[in-house]
Amino acid sequence: MSAAGSIHPRERRLSLLVTVLAFALPVIFVLVPLAIFLVYSFFSVDQGTIVYTPTLGNYVRFFTDPIFLPVFWNTIVLCVSVAVICILLAYPAAYFLTTLKGRWRYALLMLLLVPLLMSYVIKIYAIRSILGLNGFLNKALVALGILQQPSNLFVFNMNAILLTLSLLLIPFAILPIFLSLERIPQTLLRASDDLGASGWQTFLRITLPLSLPGVASAASFVFVLAIGDFLTPQMVGGISGFTFGRILYSQFGTAYNWPFGAALSVALAIVVICAILVGERFGRNRGTSI
Amino acid sequence: MGLKKAFLRLATIGLGIGLMTSAALAANLRVLAWDGYADPDWVKDFTATTGIGVDVVFIGSDDEIWAKIKGSEGQDFDVFAVNTAQLQRYIKADLVSPIDITKLPNQKDVLPRFRDLSQVSGDTKDGKVYGIPFCFDSIGLIYDTDKVKPAPTSMSVLWDPAYKGKILAYDNGEHNFSFTALTLGYKDPFNLNAEQMAAVKAKLVELKRNVLSFYTTADEAQQIYQNNDVALIWANYGQQQVKALQKIGAHVAYVNPSEGALAWLDNWVISKGVRDNAAAEKWIDFMLTKKVSGALSERTGFGNTVVESSSAGGNDKLVWLNNVEDPLKRSDLWNEIKATP
Numbered sequence: 001m002s003a004a005g006s007i008h009p010r011e012r013r014l015s016l017l018v019t020v021l022a023f024a025l026p027v028i029f030v031l032v033p034l035a036i037f038l039v040y041s042f043f044s045v046d047q048g049t050i051v052y053t054p055t056l057g058n059y060v061r062f063f064t065d066p067i068f069l070p071v072f073w074n075t076i077v078l079c080v081s082v083a084v085i086c087i088l089l090a091y092p093a094a095y096f097l098t099t100l101k102g103r104w105r106y107a108l109l110m111l112l113l114v115p116l117l118m119s120y121v122i123k124i125y126a127i128r129s130i131l132g133l134n135g136f137l138n139k140a141l142v143a144l145g146i147l148q149q150p151s152n153l154f155v156f157n158m159n160a161i162l163l164t165l166s167l168l169l170i171p172f173a174i175l176p177i178f179l180s181l182e183r184i185p186q187t188l189l190r191a192s193d194d195l196g197a198s199g200w201q202t203f204l205r206i207t208l209p210l211s212l213p214g215v216a217s218a219a220s221f222v223f224v225l226a227i228g229d230f231l232t233p234q235m236v237g238g239i240s241g242f243t244f245g246r247i248l249y250s251q252f253g254t255a256y257n258w259p260f261g262a263a264l265s266v267a268l269a270i271v272v273i274c275a276i277l278v279g280e281r282f283g284r285n286r287g288t289s290i
Numbered sequence: 291m292g293l294k295k296a297f298l299r300l301a302t303i304g305l306g307i308g309l310m311t312s313a314a315l316a317a318n319l320r321v322l323a324w325d326g327y328a329d330p331d332w333v334k335d336f337t338a339t340t341g342i343g344v345d346v347v348f349i350g351s352d353d354e355i356w357a358k359i360k361g362s363e364g365q366d367f368d369v370f371a372v373n374t375a376q377l378q379r380y381i382k383a384d385l386v387s388p389i390d391i392t393k394l395p396n397q398k399d400v401l402p403r404f405r406d407l408s409q410v411s412g413d414t415k416d417g418k419v420y421g422i423p424f425c426f427d428s429i430g431l432i433y434d435t436d437k438v439k440p441a442p443t444s445m446s447v448l449w450d451p452a453y454k455g456k457i458l459a460y461d462n463g464e465h466n467f468s469f470t471a472l473t474l475g476y477k478d479p480f481n482l483n484a485e486q487m488a489a490v491k492a493k494l495v496e497l498k499r500n501v502l503s504f505y506t507t508a509d510e511a512q513q514i515y516q517n518n519d520v521a522l523i524w525a526n527y528g529q530q531q532v533k534a535l536q537k538i539g540a541h542v543a544y545v546n547p548s549e550g551a552l553a554w555l556d557n558w559v560i561s562k563g564v565r566d567n568a569a570a571e572k573w574i575d576f577m578l579t580k581k582v583s584g585a586l587s588e589r590t591g592f593g594n595t596v597v598e599s600s601s602a603g604g605n606d607k608l609v610w611l612n613n614v615e616d617p618l619k620r621s622d623l624w625n626e627i628k629a630t631p
Contacts, residue, residue, distance in 0.1 A: 045618065067629040125513065132517025152455065155518065156503045234461075235510070238503040242628045255621035 034269070041263035050259060058263035068247065068264070075244040076271065078162060079226040083173075083219045085166040090173035090218060095207075097174075098181045109178065113171050120168070124235050127164050131155060131236065156238025164236050165226045172225060173218040180214025181207070213283035220279025224272050244268065318343035319569045322358060322370035324556070325350075326590045327425065327577075336576050342569045352376055359385050365563035369570045374412030374555045374610045377421050387560045388418035393571040396578035396596070397422065402604065404595040411610050413557060421557030422574050423595045425586060427528040428553040428602050429465065430546040432535065437521040445473045445547045448522060449493075454500050456521040458511050461504035463624025464614050465526065465552060470494055472549045472609060479552075480612040487623070494627045504628075508534060515540065529591045529601055546606040553601075553608040 042054045062068050093112065097105055115123065130136040131154050138150040154160050184207060192202040230245030237243065248268065251261030319342050321328055328346045337343055347367070349355050355372055356379070364385045372380060380386045391397050391407070398405070404423045407413050413421040433442055437456070448457055460466065470490045471479035482490060502518060505511040508527040512534055514520065525531050525544065532544045558574045560567065576582060583596035593601030602608055614620060 067626050071629050129513065129517045132514070133519050135517045234506070239498050239501055239628070240631070246628070247625055250621060250625055255618055255625075257618060257621075 037262050037265055037269075040259050041266050043259040043262075045257045045259055058260045061260065062263055062267060068244075071242060071247060072244050072267065074158075075227060078158065078243065079165075079223050081162055082165045082169065082226045083222040085162070086170050086173040086222045087177075087215055087219055089166070090170055090177055091215070093170075094174050094177040094181055094214075097178055109174075112174055115168075116171050121231065123168060124164065124232055127167060128236055131160055131163065156236060157240045158237070160236040160238070161233050161241045161243070164232050165229065168232065169222045169225055172221045176218040176221065177211060177214040180211045184210045216279045216282040220275045223275050223279075227268065227272060227275075317566070318345045319369065319566070319573055320367045321346045321573065322349060322355065322367045324348065324371055326586070327371050327556070329585075329589070332576075332582050332585070336573065340569075340572050340576070342566075342572065344573070356380075359561060363563065364561035367561050368564045368566065369558055369560055369573050371424065371556050372421070372559055374410070374421065374557065375612050377412050377557060377559065378415070378613070380559065381415050381420055385562050386420050387562055387564060387567070388420055389422060389560055389571070389574070391419055391422075393568075394422065394575045394578065396575050400578060400595045401598065403608070410555070412555075412612060421559050422578070423555055424558050424577055424583075425590070425592050425594060426553055426555040426601060426608075427530075427592045428546050428551040428606070428608055429469070429528055430525055430544050430551045432523040432525045432532055432542050432544055434521045435541045435543050437519075441543065442522070442545060443548045445469060445524075445549065448524065449496060449500055451500065453521045455502050456519055457501040458514060458520055458523040459497065459501045459504050460524050460526040461506050462526070463620040463627075464617055466494055466497075466624065467620050468609075468611075468614065469524070469552055470497070472552070473547070475549065479609065481615045487619075491623050491627060494624075495630050498627055498630070512538070529593070532600075533591055544600070546602055546608065548607070550607040550609040551602070552611055555610050 040050075041058055042056070044051045044053070044055050044057055097109055097112075100108060128135075132138070133150050133152065133155050135155075137154070138147070141147040142150060154163055188206055188210075189202055192206050197205070228245065230243070230249040233241050233243040233246050234249070237246070244264070248261055248264045251257045251264060255261075321344055323346060325348045328344070328348075333344045333346060347358075349358065352373070355370060356376070358366065359370060359380065360383065377386075400423070404410060407419050407421075407423075408417075410421075410423060413419060413423065431442060431445060431447070433447075435441075438447070438453070447453070448459070467482065467487075467490050468479040470493050471482055471486065474486075474489060474493060476482065476486055502520065503514060505514060508531045511523055511527075511531065515523065515535065516538070523531070523542075529544070532542060535542045558577060560570045560574075564570050578596055580596055583594035586592065587594045587597065587599040587601075593599040598604065
């Protein structure tokens with residue numbers, strides 16, 4: 001307290017300025033654009049020009065038109081699946097990393113994150129040539145004798161989107177899980193060992209519960225990134241992999257219906273915000289209970 | 291004193307030079323065109339034969355042309371290039387001048403389909419000619435000559451179950467409705483009534499079930515072709531796409547369907563604010579010489595209106611793209627088609 005009393009007025013003004021700036025940036029760059037979006041979603045379009053009279057028409061259309069809700073639901077299911085796959089693959093990888101000692105641990109972690117340095121589009125192109133009917137995956141499966149002939153199972157459909165998104169987003173799952181695993185005090189594990197628990201028991205009753213916050217944030221990260229993506233479905237989804245992101249994208253591109261696009265974005269934003277809240281709340285509860 | 295005099299003289303000379311160049315600029319023909327429509331060697335030839343200087347400004351999109359022409363009410367340019375679908379908008383906004391074809395001797399020798407301009411939809415209004423066709427390309431069908439036998443003649447091959455999962459179509463509602471309407475035999479594919487719209491939609495749902503994927507860029511189509519078993523491609527990018535595929539060794543050929551191929555057509559038009567109408571007419575006439583038009587096709591791969599090119603044979607039926615009745619409606623229906631399981 002005595003330290004606070006000795007602050008000069010000038011310093012106080014400076015700290016006030018910093019505080020205002022700290023709040024102003026998110027307001028200007030996050031809240032204001034979101035508010036503009038929200039406002040636009042109540043407008044409509046007539047003959048290619050936007051009509052600035054408030055209407056609920058866009059939302060009514062979203063809930064009543066038979067095409068939007070099913071696609072919306074399918075997209076959510078798809079993205080939950082992507083999150084689950086990413087967690088299942090990322091957890092063992094992250095766990096393995098924490099068992100490594102010293103320099104190796106971080107060197108390997110960096111290697112796993114290297115794909116993030118590559119352009120997103122280039123990665124999709126690369127994956128697409130792997131997934132094609134004459135692609136690497138099919139050729140490999142046929143050469144190994146696993147398949148008799150190239151399969152259509154993962155060529156331009158929902159499976160292709162699922163595979164591609166999982167592959168692209170795994171780094172985002174590894175990092176939070178790794179961090180939460182690393183934070184678990186070694187003393188707890190040793191105490192468990194001293195008390196006679198087997199390695200498996202220690203994992204199930206100490207490591208796993210304490211790492212769940214990381215799993216929760218990883219899942220919400222992956223889900224949010226997956227549901228906002230339109231490029232991957234557009235490029236590998238073909239005719240059956242039609243997702244909500246693609247509908248949204250078309251409203252801003254070819255259809256030139258920004259208000260309806262904004263309304264669809266609001267629906268998407270609500271789901272995203274819910275996912276973040278759930279991830280954050282679940283993560284924090286567990287985190288503070290240590 | 292001496293210094294002041296010298297300075298004054300310098301200023302006078304400077305002013306004189308300034309006036310001379312601005313006078314020269316005033317006489318220059320101001321051309322607004324797509325890259326490839328006014329190559330430097332043509333401009334040089336034109337100036338050498340007519341004595342008219344030319345200033346060229348290149349544009350990158352339809353919207354940019356509109357912004358430049360509308361922004362100055364046509365005062366900033368004498369001649370510009372615009373496609374038939376866009377031209378009517380300029381006529382309506384009174385931004386272009388009618389063209390007297392008797393002043394364009396070369397227009398008499400163009401390919402038959404461009405001779406009677408009243409037959410080129412979009413180029414005329416109330417009997418007056420506003421656009422002179424210059425460059426075009428069709429949106430035909432690319433087929434793999436090893437896989438598709440006999441050679442297709444109609445877009446209806448895209449619905450053939452024999453090629454299920456081996457077809458690439460283009461991801462655009464407007465064009466897909468238009469070409470399907472042509473395949474169904476409708477007269478005006480750009481103005482469909484409710485009944486026709488429903489029929490086209492049902493037909494497109496069938497098409498969707500027969501295709502491998504919908505592409506958006508030429509590169510994308512090429513990559514999919516290389517990694518999959520593709521037999522037919524609806525070629526939104528026409529000749530450029532065919533040539534790119536042939537370059538990578540693909541055995542492909544190109545055909546304009548017998549029911550008519552959609553095609554874009556760029557025209558030279560004279561702006562409302564033209565300063566020297568005769569100079570503008572000379573420019574257009576010069577563009578219609580065999581030399582320039584032939585070079586255009588050689589350099590860009592697009593079709594021209596004077597010399598036969600691979601974009602279209604003499605008997606191919608081409609349907610010039612036009613504005614559609616309701617782009618929003620078509621785009622919404624296209625989403626519905628894509629969402630249909």
